[in-house]
Amino acid sequence: MFKQFGIGAPSEFFTQPPSVGVSIARSGQLDELVALEQLGSRRSFARDAEIYAEGDRADCWFKIVSGTVRICKLMADGRRHIAEFFHAGDCFGLDGEGERTFAAEAVGDVIVMRFNRAATERLIDERPVLARCMCNMMLRNLAHAQTRLLLLGRMTAPERVASFLLELAERRDVRRVLEVPMSRNDIADYLGLTIETVCRVLSAMKRDGTIAIPNPHRIEICDRDALEATVEM
Amino acid sequence: MFKQFGIGAPSEFFTQPPSVGVSIARSGQLDELVALEQLGSRRSFARDAEIYAEGDRADCWFKIVSGTVRICKLMADGRRHIAEFFHAGDCFGLDGEGERTFAAEAVGDVIVMRFNRAATERLIDERPVLARCMCNMMLRNLAHAQTRLLLLGRMTAPERVASFLLELAERRDVRRVLEVPMSRNDIADYLGLTIETVCRVLSAMKRDGTIAIPNPHRIEICDRDALEATVEM
DNA sequence: CGCAAGCCTTGATCCAGGTCAACGGAATGC
DNA sequence: GCATTCCGTTGACCTGGATCAAGGCTTGCG
Numbered sequence: 151m152f153k154q155f156g157i158g159a160p161s162e163f164f165t166q167p168p169s170v171g172v173s174i175a176r177s178g179q180l181d182e183l184v185a186l187e188q189l190g191s192r193r194s195f196a197r198d199a200e201i202y203a204e205g206d207r208a209d210c211w212f213k214i215v216s217g218t219v220r221i222c223k224l225m226a227d228g229r230r231h232i233a234e235f236f237h238a239g240d241c242f243g244l245d246g247e248g249e250r251t252f253a254a255e256a257v258g259d260v261i262v263m264r265f266n267r268a269a270t271e272r273l274i275d276e277r278p279v280l281a282r283c284m285c286n287m288m289l290r291n292l293a294h295a296q297t298r299l300l301l302l303g304r305m306t307a308p309e310r311v312a313s314f315l316l317e318l319a320e321r322r323d324v325r326r327v328l329e330v331p332m333s334r335n336d337i338a339d340y341l342g343l344t345i346e347t348v349c350r351v352l353s354a355m356k357r358d359g360t361i362a363i364p365n366p367h368r369i370e371i372c373d374r375d376a377l378e379a380t381v382e383m
Numbered sequence: 384m385f386k387q388f389g390i391g392a393p394s395e396f397f398t399q400p401p402s403v404g405v406s407i408a409r410s411g412q413l414d415e416l417v418a419l420e421q422l423g424s425r426r427s428f429a430r431d432a433e434i435y436a437e438g439d440r441a442d443c444w445f446k447i448v449s450g451t452v453r454i455c456k457l458m459a460d461g462r463r464h465i466a467e468f469f470h471a472g473d474c475f476g477l478d479g480e481g482e483r484t485f486a487a488e489a490v491g492d493v494i495v496m497r498f499n500r501a502a503t504e505r506l507i508d509e510r511p512v513l514a515r516c517m518c519n520m521m522l523r524n525l526a527h528a529q530t531r532l533l534l535l536g537r538m539t540a541p542e543r544v545a546s547f548l549l550e551l552a553e554r555r556d557v558r559r560v561l562e563v564p565m566s567r568n569d570i571a572d573y574l575g576l577t578i579e580t581v582c583r584v585l586s587a588m589k590r591d592g593t594i595a596i597p598n599p600h601r602i603e604i605c606d607r608d609a610l611e612a613t614v615e616m
Numbered sequence: 617c618g619c620a621a622g623c624c625t626t627g628a629t630c631c632a633g634g635t636c637a638a639c640g641g642a643a644t645g646c
Numbered sequence: 647g648c649a650t651t652c653c654g655t656t657g658a659c660c661t662g663g664a665t666c667a668a669g670g671c672t673t674g675c676g
Binding site: 306307343344346347350365366 | 662663664665666671672
């Protein structure tokens with residue numbers, strides 16, 4: 151019955167970065183979540199396609215079925231900034247009521263469920279438990295944003311890269327072999343660095359045996375302790 | 384009837400940075416908000432006092448009656464990071480369920496209302512409109528955090544300082560004369576710079592007539608266009 | 617297969633902002 | 647009133663990461 155929507159059992163509908171723990175939707179909410187799933191429509195996007203643009207009306211939100219999405223912004227002079235990556239199972243696009251302040255783009259090929267904002271709000275008003283789910287989800291997003299503020303505000307390049315690798319590992323719940331769907335450029339714009347610096351730091355980590363890089367989109371953590379020691383706060 | 388709680392009419396109970404606009408609590412919610420006010424107790428803190436520490440249980444949250452609060456973290460090697468400043472009328476401390484990941488400290492003398500988390504949640508379950516208020520408040524916090532990510536990730540020192548001054552002006556809803564309650568050190572740790580860089584940028588702006596600095600805690604915006612042109616995105 | 621277009625990587629050089637150091641001026645205490 | 651402490655400001659110098667430049671490695675396509 152739920153299979154039709156691909157991954158994610160309904161009890162994990164609002165699942166987000168496992169990093170912050172605590173599955174939100176708890177027993178007793180199945181009805182609501184099923185109703186919510188039925189409001190969505192499936193969409194797919196090719197690599198680098200725009201899911202929504204800066205300035206679009208924020209009248210819908212998405213849940214990722216498969217693939218990775220970047221939430222980003224291009225400054226007038228060409229500098230680019232990536233606010234967040236979202237992976238399979240994550241929800242994104244739940245912004246304020248007005249216009250999008252960031253764009254959402256497909257990192258590789260992506261399949262999402264698209265939900266109408268108004269319909270969702272109606273459902274939430276009927277079933278208040280859902281409001282709690284949303285609050286919790288946003289709390290986790292906020293906690294993550296604050297971790298990133300620390301990273302961008304006070305960490306060195308090696309700390310940022312180490313932190314990024316550990317985050318990837320945690321999100322995918324993998325201890326050793328990381329699949330890295332995004333380009334070096336994406337990583338740089340996410341970490342507030344340049345592509346060259348990202349490469350150099352990765353090469354240095356490879357040189358001293360902390361990681362292995364069988365190919366650019368696959369990184370293996372060989373010495374997790376060393377990585378963790380790098381970020382040590 | 385509401386005067387006893389100092390500033391903030393009940394219809395603005397959850398008021399937050401005006402930057403993102405839209406007052407959340409709308410008519411028809413007065414009862415709930417009054418009930419909420421009565422759950423709180425008044426506390427005051429002297430300059431630099433810790434309102435809560437990193438690692439404390441997050442069993443309460445606060446609304447600022449007067450003064451300014453910084454949400455911050457000290458790294459093992461002494462680097463400090465300020466995630467956010469909150470001003471009179473703002474709510475803070477609404478984190479996840481577990482431990483505080485940041486500390487909250489009084490920038491100057493501060494008076495707050497303290498609210499019990501469990502009691503608030505009970506109230507929210509009874510009066511679901513409040514859940515929407517909270518969601519909206521967190522959405523605005525999140526939007527603000529993302530603006531800050533861009534600032535820390537991709538902006539130069541002059542851009543950061545200009546952006547900070549404009550934010551101060553907007554929050555206080557003042558166009559020219561800014562009261563700056565925090566120290567240069569606080570500003571530096573908020574903008575991901577050093578105190579010397581903050582001073583130098585401010586001095587440069589003063590030199591070319593963009594701002595005036597009658598004393599360190601008062602800055603006047605003389606040429607708003609120049610400031611806005613600096614941050615231009 | 618050969619060629620072109622994208623990435624990724626590495627090296628050489630540069631510079632924005634960090635670090636170190638000195639000093640001034642207001643607030644606090646004796 | 648004087649000493650002390652705490653900020654804020656300014657100057658001199660240094661460095662981490664940016665910028666510029668040159669290949670290398672895939673992938674796809676004629």
